[in-house]
Every structure is written in C-alpha cells, then in structure tokens.
Amino acid sequence: MERSRGESDPRLFIIPYRLASVKRIIAVMSSKGGVGKTVVATLAALNLASKGFKTGLLDLDFTNPSTHLVLGVNPLDYVPEEEKGILPPVIHGVKYLSIAMYSGDKPLPLRGEGVDNAFREILAITRWGDLDYLLIDTPPGMGDEHLNLLTYLGDRVEIVLVSTPSKLALKSVERLIELLRDGGYKILGLIGNMDDKGLIEKYCVERRIDYLGSIPYDPEFENVLGDLESIRQTIIWNKLDEIVDKLVEISRG
Amino acid sequence: MVHEWALAEAIAEYLDNMAREKGTRVIEKVEIRLGMLQGIDRDVLDYALKEILKERGFTVHNIVYRNVELLLRCRRCGYQWSVSMDEVDEAVREAIHFVPETVYSFFKCPRCGSRDFEIVSGRGVEIGEITWGE
Numbered sequence: 001m002e003r004s005r006g007e008s009d010p011r012l013f014i015i016p017y018r019l020a021s022v023k024r025i026i027a028v029m030s031s032k033g034g035v036g037k038t039v040v041a042t043l044a045a046l047n048l049a050s051k052g053f054k055t056g057l058l059d060l061d062f063t064n065p066s067t068h069l070v071l072g073v074n075p076l077d078y079v080p081e082e083e084k085g086i087l088p089p090v091i092h093g094v095k096y097l098s099i100a101m102y103s104g105d106k107p108l109p110l111r112g113e114g115v116d117n118a119f120r121e122i123l124a125i126t127r128w129g130d131l132d133y134l135l136i137d138t139p140p141g142m143g144d145e146h147l148n149l150l151t152y153l154g155d156r157v158e159i160v161l162v163s164t165p166s167k168l169a170l171k172s173v174e175r176l177i178e179l180l181r182d183g184g185y186k187i188l189g190l191i192g193n194m195d196d197k198g199l200i201e202k203y204c205v206e207r208r209i210d211y212l213g214s215i216p217y218d219p220e221f222e223n224v225l226g227d228l229e230s231i232r233q234t235i236i237w238n239k240l241d242e243i244v245d246k247l248v249e250i251s252r253g
Numbered sequence: 254m255v256h257e258w259a260l261a262e263a264i265a266e267y268l269d270n271m272a273r274e275k276g277t278r279v280i281e282k283v284e285i286r287l288g289m290l291q292g293i294d295r296d297v298l299d300y301a302l303k304e305i306l307k308e309r310g311f312t313v314h315n316i317v318y319r320n321v322e323l324l325l326r327c328r329r330c331g332y333q334w335s336v337s338m339d340e341v342d343e344a345v346r347e348a349i350h351f352v353p354e355t356v357y358s359f360f361k362c363p364r365c366g367s368r369d370f371e372i373v374s375g376r377g378v379e380i381g382e383i384t385w386g387e
Contacts, residue, residue: 010267010380014259017266062354079347085259086351099355102348106358109368117376118354125259125351 011124015152018085018123022056022131022156024251026188027149030162032172033140036193036215037162041137042070043237044160046228047244049093053132056088059098060149061139062118063108068100072226075100085127092228097126115144119152142176154185160212160247161190165199177209188250191215191243210250213243256351257294260378261301265309267380272311279386282315288375289323291353292338292346298378314386323375327362333373334363353377 019025028041038061045057059067068075071091079101080086088095099108099118110118128134136157139145149157159180163173173190180187189210192200194217204211215236224230231237264285272278285302287293295318306313326333338346341359348355353376357368 008267008380010260010263010378013266013270014263017262080351082255084262085256099352102352103355103358107368108355108358110354110357111369114354114357118352121352121354121377124263125256127259 009120011120012152015120015123016156018126019128019134019153019156022128022134024132025134025136025153025157026160026247027060027136027138027157028160028162029138029146029176030169030173031140031142031176032163032166032169035162035164035169036191037140038066038137039070039221039236040160040162040191040193040215040240041135042067043231043240044244044247045094045096045133045135046071046092046231047237047241048133048135048248051244051248053248054095054130055093056095056097056128056131056134058096058122058126058134058136059100060119060136060145062099062115062145063110064139065098065100065103067096067137068098070225070231071096072228076104080126083127085125087127087129095128095131097122112144116148119145119148123152142179150180150183150185154183158186158188160188161209162193163190163200163203164194165192165197165203170203174207177207188212188247212246213239215239215243255294255297257297258301260293261298261305264302264378264380265305265311268306268311268383269309271383271385275385277385277387278309278311280311280313281384281386282317283313283383284317284319284381286319286321286379286381288321288353288372288377288379289338290336290349290356290372290375291377292350293378312386317381319381321375321379324373325360325362326371326373327365327367328369328371329367330362330365332362332364335375336360 048055059065078089088097163169189212191212192214195214345359
C-alpha cells in the first residue's frame with residue numbers, strides 16, 4: 001500500500017498486514033445500483049467456500065449492508081469475537097464481516113469522513129487470517145468506499161464488474177471502466193445479470209473487457225434469498241458456479 | 254485480549270515507520286489522545302502498546318494519555334451537545350467501541366432529530382506530539 005507523504009493515521013499503516021495472508025482480494029463493483037453486486041459477491045464467496053477454498057466476505061456497503069440477507073442471518077447474532085482485534089465469524093464456511101453486526105438494520109447515514117473512518121477502523125482491526133479469496137461487496141456509486149479501496153488497496157484488489165444489459169447500467173459501467181483503466185487497476189472482467197439475450201458478451205467484445213459469463217433473470221430468486229439450500233438449486237447458482245470456475249482459472253493462469 | 258491490541262499494533266506500525274525516517278528507536282515522549290466516544294480501555298491499550306514497542310526494540314520513556322471530551326454538532330440546526338458514554342446502553346456502547354461510526358445509527362440531534370451531525374472532537378484514538386530521543 002502506498003501512503004502519501006504526511007499521512008499520519010496509524011490505522012492505515014496496519015491495514016496491509018491485516019491482509020497479508022489473503023491471497024486474492026476481489027471487489028465486486030458497479031456504479032449503478034440494483035444490478036446484482038450483492039448477490040454475485042455473496043454467492044461467489046459461498047461457491048468458493050463450497051469448492052474448498054478458504055474464503056472471506058466483507059460487506060463494504062456501510063450505509064446499506066445487505067449481504068446478510070442473502071446469507072439468511074441476523075447479523076446481530078454474529079458479533080465478532082475479540083482476539084487482538086476482531087475475528088470474523090464463519091457463516092456457511094465463509095469468514096464474514098459486515099458493519100451490520102454492530103448497527104443491525106438501523107439506518108446508518110454517513111458522510112465521506114464517516115465512510116473513511118469506518119473503512120479504516122474495520123480494515124485495521126479485522127484479522128482475516130489465511131484466506132485464498134476475500135470477496136468484497138461494494139455499494140453503488142463511485143464515491144468514498146470505492147476510492148478508499150482503490151487508493152489504499154489498489155495494488156492488491158482485483159475487480160469484477162457487474163451490469164444488467166440496460167443502457168443506463170452500461171453507461172454507468174463504462175464510466176467505471178474508464179476510471180479503473182486510467183488508474184491501472186486490475187479488472188478481471190464483466191458479469192452480465194438479467195442478461196437473457198447475451199448482450200453483455202457483445203458489449204465486452206466491443207469494449208475489450210473480459211466476459212466472465214451471464215446470469216439470467218430468475219423471478220423466483222427473491223423467494224429463496226437467505227435459504228442456502230434452495231439457492232443451490234437455482235439457475236443463478238449454477239451460472240455463478242461456472243463463473244467462479246473461470247475466476248479461479250484466471251488466478252491459476 | 255481485546256481489540257485495543259489491534260489499535261496498539263497500528264500505533265506501533267506508525268511509530269516504526271517514523272522511527273526509520275528519524276533514525277532512532279528512542280522515544281522521549283508520545284502523546285496518545287483517547288476520544289471518549291470510542292471508550293478505549295486506557296490500561297489495556299497501555300499494556301499492549303508497551304509490550305509491542307518493547308518487542309520491536311523501542312525505548313519509550315513516557316507515554317502520555319489524554320482524554321478528549323466528546324462534542325457533537327448538528328449540521329442541520331447547529332445544536333452542539335455531548336453524551337456521557339457511561340449512560341449509554343451497553344450494547345450500543347459496545348458497537349460504538351468497535352466501529353465509532355455506528356454512532357450515526359444510535360444517536361440523533363436532541364433538538365431536531367437529524368442524524369447528520371459532526372463529531373467535532375472525541376471520536377477515537379489519535380497520536381499527538383512525539384518527542385524523539387537520540
């Protein structure tokens with residue numbers, strides 16, 4: 001992690017060490033909301049764990065954390081244990097951390113400074129231990145959470161983009177790609193969501209972005225959120241299973 | 254061992270970086286400011302910090318702790334207030350202890366009810382003045 005001259009927040013100095021035993025950090029990003037980042041990040045983490053990888057999941061959406069809804073847990077029941085920091089609890093085989101373990105489902109409005117502080121505090125005190133993969137669910141937008149992630153962990157983080165085929169979402173992802181390419185950040189590729197016509201693959205060819213696969217629209221998925229056994233029977237899980245294989249393959253390559 | 258250890262490690266890492274720049278591992282005096290909101294246990298932090306600094310080969314003559322009173326200011330109506338953390342529910346205090354920003358889930362401006370307030374002072378752990386030795 002590069003630190004600018006004069007940086008004097010001690011928390012920033014310890015963050016790289018907290019993540020030193022994490023082999024790969026994958027952030028799931030999209031500037032547009034509602035395109036499936038949370039489902040992709042959470043299911044990818046669960047899928048990696050089911051394949052035997054040591055996996056973590058960090059919910060970086062401080063103001064609207066929702067990964068716990070996909071996992072089907074009440075975050076207040078999983079307050080992390082303290083051991084020279086905090087130890088993320090293991091849920092369905094995944095080491096998991098969300099600010100909702102402290103704030104529950106209460107509103108948590110944060111301005112930039114609050115986001116910066118929450119980011120630094122959580123990353124400075126969390127002991128992930130040995131992990132093959134740490135998946136990070138990010139909020140929509142292109143704001144403080146993303147800039148923190150890129151500025152302080154940009155040399156470690158690999159980015160998976162998610163988009164629906166909507167023109168609005170694609171315009172949004174285009175801006176994000178420009179930002180990431182300008183900064184020289186590593187983009188693993190783009191996942192299409194609710195992409196029944198294969199438009200995302202075409203988009204990827206046009207924009208020279210690696211295509212990771214597409215997830216079809218499944219109107220029943222909402223009904224199985226939080227129920228892992230049922231989630232595993234869905235087409236979304238099956239498609240993500242293939243996408244995760246691809247991500248693992250990329251790391252081997 | 255509680256999470257103060259993690260913060261002590263962060264402070265030590267910072268001092269380690271500074272020490273390399275200064276070319277000395279002797280600290281005459283370092284001031285640590287403890288914001289009252291986070292409710293850091295001073296004795297635990299002190300124990301952890303001394304242990305870690307000793308392990309890292311530092312000689313530290315004096316660590317001075319200074320409590321910083323909590324002051325909040327509402328951005329909507331300008332009201333300023335403080336909260337005595339001893340009077341806050343234990344579960345809330347615990348949440349704020351780990352991640353002070355959860356204060357925005359639990360506190361509101363007592364005058365207008367807004368959650369858009371500023372922590373003017375007294376948030377968490379900060380390093381103050383450092384006097385390096387030879």
